Amino acid sequence: MAAEAGGGSNLIEVVTLLGAAVVAVPLFRKLGLGSVLGYLAAGLAVGPFGLALIDDPQTILHVAELGVVMFLFVIGLEMNPSHLWSLRGQIFGLGSAQILTCGALLTCVGLAFGFPLAVSFVCAMGFVLTSTAIVMQLLGERGDIATPRGQKMVSVLLFEDLLIVPLLAIVAFLAPPDAENTRTAGELWRSIGIAAASLGALIAAGLWLLNPMFRLLARARAREVMTAAALLVVLGAALMMELGGLSTAMGAFVAGVLLSESSFRHQLEADIEPFRGLLLGLFFLAVGMSLDLAAVAANWTLILSGVLAMMLVKGLCIYAVARLMKSPHDEALDRAILMAQGGEFAFVLYQAAVGQGVISGEVNTNMTAIIVLSMVLTPLVVVAHKRFARPLAPSMEGVEEARDLHPAVLIIGFGRVGQIASQGPIAHGERIAIIDNDPDVIRNAEPYGFKVFYGDGARADILRAAGAQHARVILVCVNDPVAATRIVELIKEECPQAKVLVRASDREHALALVQKDADWVVRETFESALLMSREAIMALGTDEAQADEAMSELRRRDAERFVLEANGGPFAGRALLLGNIDYVPPPPRNGGSPEPAET
Missing domain, CATH: 1.20.1530.20 (Na+/H+ antiporter like fold)
Structure with missing residues (x-):
């Protein structure tokens, strides 16, 4: 009985400690x-x-x-x-x-x-x-x-x-x-x-x-x-x-x-x-x-x-x-x-x-x-x-600001999307320049052989220092819809010679980017979701040709809805001509040419 009493006392202490932590910690975190x-x-x-x-x-x-x-x-x-x-x-x-x-x-x-x-x-x-x-x-x-x-x-x-x-x-x-x-x-x-x-x-x-x-x-x-x-x-x-x-x-x-x-x-x-x-x-x-x-x-x-x-x-x-x-x-x-x-x-x-x-x-x-x-x-x-106090400034140790660059391709934002999007121009042998406003991203990229410069793409002076006026293509890969829209607007004003390819966070953001005259807009989850959908119906017994046809139909319908959502304004026709916004023609089959985009 004494042992049971002692065990009960220890259990009371354990429950007390756990209860105090469960009540106090969320409350204090909620209060900041x-x-x-x-x-x-x-x-x-x-x-x-x-x-x-x-x-x-x-x-x-x-x-x-x-x-x-x-x-x-x-x-x-x-x-x-x-x-x-x-x-x-x-x-x-x-x-x-x-x-x-x-x-x-x-x-x-x-x-x-x-x-x-x-x-x-x-x-x-x-x-x-x-x-x-x-x-x-x-x-x-x-x-x-x-x-x-x-x-x-x-x-x-x-x-x-x-x-x-x-x-x-x-x-x-x-x-x-x-x-x-x-x-x-x-x-x-x-x-x-x-x-x-x-x-x-x-x-x-x-x-x-x-x-x-x-x-x-x-x-x-x-x-x-x-x-x-x-x-x-x-x-x-x-x-x-x-x-x-x-x-x-x-x-x-x-x-x-x-x-x-x-x-x-x-x-x-x-x-x-x-x-x-x-x-x-x-x-x-x-x-x-x-x-x-x-x-x-x-x-x-x-x-x-x-x-x-x-x-x-x-x-x-x-x-x-x-x-x-x-x-x-x-x-x-x-x-x-x-x-x-x-x-x-x-x-x-x-x-x-x-x-x-x-x-x-x-x-x-x-x-x-x-x-x-x-x-x-x-x-x-x-x-x-x-x-x-004012927000803590990020450490700039090991970070270099962009200046006097002359790239053919400028990449703004080097997170997951920017890293993958850079592979094509690199494989093609093009001169590229990369800027990002997060010092940690810049430092983490260095061991993998990427030279990323510090800079905010929403500033005209930074764009000029990064060589945007010389670039033929600019990829906007930032994970901030407001910043991405501002960057596109600024590029179109300062660097009209460049084709602007932009990452959109969702459908509403894609519409806003089209209205800012972006040359190509890709919603970040659309293509990956379609690929999963294609693999799902193939796993159920559909062959590749039927799966590709089904995905083409999904893209066509999505493009039509996109145009309707533009409310028939002056950008509705352009939305389709831009590649139907997230509409990518399926790859050629049997060595043939790609199917034309449906407009």
Whole structure:
């Protein structure tokens, strides 16, 4: 009966946590406040300092830290070793510059509050360690993890994860001579050796054991065993690093990097993703529950002034370092806002400092409250900045603007449609120029041999710089109906010599483009839908000739409806002459000429 009672109590806590998340997160996202703040608020509401429905947040926090571990594993899967090596300058250069600058100035903040040098240093370095969970979650919600600005933040976070080991060693050196658990220099070197051995063992296992293991399990065709193996890799790597005194999150990240070029990468990511999302949400709930409102009330002047001073100083330091490293203002400000809080590794550092007698229990309690408050305030600052600041300018790193081009074919917009449409002119050996107004599209195209220039096709000066006045054909492939219509209108005014081929989003958009005198308009879903229809009737037993005849009839009827929708205006006849708008004559059969378009 006792066991049943205990199980019922645990089940109540699980249901409470899930219920709080299900109610709070959608509500906060609806209000535009983000999911992180929703989790934190829900945790505060159900925790011991709220409704007291759950009274042991530390136990939940230890379990929920696995969410951060799994998050770092997924990030590692996206970074192959060569890419990680290319970030070495950012990891050690930008990371060390930011850590040293912030650490020095935050130590001065502690001294200004009247704390001794050792206490000020430990408190400052704990606050320097940014919350990986919060920054990664916010970057993920914005889709910025893979962007250059996001990669710089990831690099700094990786350096901070590496920093926890030397910081723990420094704490041991700072310990008073009579403090318990004080370690000798020999013991410290032994700890460093164990850490290096653990890291080496993990790398060796990743290089020579993991892929053969997954190949063996894949042959067994047991889906649940593959999921168990994925969890084993993540948790095993975290445990190996923990036994070596290193960061568990760093261990998971290293395992992810080692598997980033594996053929099982996508399978691993799919297996881990549900656990990662759930445990990361649980982590934010536990952080919210950990906010000790009683401690805040008892020392509210110290804690509130401390959190404001430390966030402000850290944010200014991050901004200054970013600007010195040649980052633009918008990017530097964004980094300062996202990374101005303390993080979860500060809890580990402060606990070790208490055990070594470097800081008192009261300082630990106050600093923990400051860290948690800074984590709570960060999503609010992000929301306020998003609401009141001007939109964040896209990073132009690695992007070149169009100027003095002389193409035969100009392609405006290089998404899925533009990429496919470019293949014909390229195969024909024509000179082409491509412009797009999304820097990420431009950077992503470069590894595949495409030179895409930055430019907005709705501006006359950009069209001239891209050589539109020299082009014989201009393909407008943008995924914005309003912009496409404006571009066509501008091209017809500025470049009457060019034939204009346009992607239309739907029938109404196609009518608008015809009225702007576009030379050829193709609705983006029409031809693909007809091809599916043709394959469907062929699968039912119709031969190719009958299928082609049926598709021709569908095109003819659609063209007739298109003309009727033009209301008999002056463009009705032109709509048919343009190829009947989406009417493409079927390919020649038996070497004959194509069937003429029905008009």
